[in-house]
Amino acid sequence: MTNGKLEHANITVSDPQRSADLLHDLFGWHIRWQGPAMAGGHTIHVGTQDQYIALYTHPDVQASDPTFNKGEPLNHIGITVDDLDAVEARVIAAGLEPFSHADYDPGRRFYFFDWNGIEWEVVSYQ
16 A cells, blocks of 8 residues: 655635745745746745645735635544644744633644635644
8 A cells, every 4th residue: 555645735825925824933944945936926836845735826815805715525623732832832922812722632732714715724733
């Protein structure tokens, strides 16, 4: 059997740089690549050496009123971290609101929505 490993997810956002900055601040990720994308858009790949999130925007997207709907088809993106409390403090400092905190076997988690309505789950198994 071949073992699969998730390399990246590609999501549409209203402002790729703002989203890249948030992911850098929360998770310590770096920009791996950025440049022109399909249909005249722009993409930033932000992550680690082994995986990343592609942040795509189309030139017709209005940052003040993005028309993305949660769950169509994405439900959330889950990220594991070593220090859940530190990441939560950075989410709050970014002006975003953590919710649905839960302690469960084997870890702890919370969720937050970014400015595009994308739901993120942050999990620690420490």
